[in-house]
Amino acid sequence: MTPMQKLRKATRTRFRNVLHYHRRVRRVTTTMSRQQFERLAQHARLLQRRLAPFVRDAALAYVGRHHLLPRNLEAGLRGVIVHLRRAGTNLNQIAARANVVQRASGFDLIDARVTVRKLEQDVSRVLDLYNPASWS
Numbered sequence: 001m002t003p004m005q006k007l008r009k010a011t012r013t014r015f016r017n018v019l020h021y022h023r024r025v026r027r028v029t030t031t032m033s034r035q036q037f038e039r040l041a042q043h044a045r046l047l048q049r050r051l052a053p054f055v056r057d058a059a060l061a062y063v064g065r066h067h068l069l070p071r072n073l074e075a076g077l078r079g080v081i082v083h084l085r086r087a088g089t090n091l092n093q094i095a096a097r098a099n100v101v102q103r104a105s106g107f108d109l110i111d112a113r114v115t116v117r118k119l120e121q122d123v124s125r126v127l128d129l130y131n132p133a134s135w136s
Contacts, residue, residue, distance in 0.1 A: 076126035083119040090115050 001009075032040075044054035090112055098104040 080122045087115045
């Protein structure tokens with residue numbers, strides 16, 4: 001084989017490898033603030049890793065451990081969490097007052113019932129949002 005034929009063969013092989021690489025690899029481009037970039041770069045340096053593989057592995061590890069939800073469902077869950085906290089606070093106040101006075105008033109129980117009813121409405125609204133057909 002002549003040197004020219006070897007060069008052509010090497011060029012074809014390299015070109016084939018590049019085409020194969022681009023067929024199987026997908027690139028993702030993202031924009032971040034300087035602080036976010038520095039934070040990621042610092043973590044990558046601490047782990048003695050290059051930045052791009054570190055970001056890829058960190059993203060996949062996050063997805064593997066956390067559930068990502070559609071935005072409309074996240075907003076509904078925030079409302080449920082607010083009502084859950086209010087209900088918990090309300091019930092704690094009723095329990096504390098009942099322990100001091102040794103009884104709870106009817107107004108306290110009505111207030112707790114109203115809070116629980118609002119919570120039930122929020123939960124059913126979120127469950128309606130959890131229809132995967134509505135995510136698109």
